[in-house]
Amino acid sequence: MEIAVTKARKIFAELVNRVVYGGEEVVLTRHGKTVAGIVSADDLELLRRVRAGRVELRLAETIADDGPRHVPDSVPLPIAAQYRPPGPQPPGFGRRP
Template sequence: MAYEIPVTQARAELAELINRVVYGGERVVVTRHGKPLVALVSAADLERLEGEREAAEEQVVRSVSSLGSSSPAPAARGRFGLTAEHRAPGDRHA
């Protein structure tokens, strides 16, 4: 759970908040009118979060790439009323 603080108070206590994040391992959420505005996290936390995001994006790319491209059989095209299909550049097979 993160420590929440209003932006007006955060301005006055910025040095203390930085110490809480860096040395206390806390996460601080700065709010405006009770709504989250920004979060203060350690550089190590940020690096970990960015690494997780990149890993998730790579997983999506691998998943999509493994699907490959397939086209429905000619009978299925007629059955479902398909009149066009995507072909990769250079694919001349009918």
């Protein structure tokens, strides 16, 4: 939900309840530009951990032919792209043997 700061002041308690109990995120704007947000305590903790460099992205599920399956938290997120410098590529470059 996006709302102007001036209006948010009038319904602040309602906005907090929507975040806490409804799982919503509230984006506060001033003159049409985003200036702040109201997020849950869990999201705030995650943001703090990201900023402190204490978050490691992990693959929680993979999609197999038979649907999602659980993967242990210790499995790191695989790299989905590879840098290829401009120009001609050597044979087999970027392919797994």
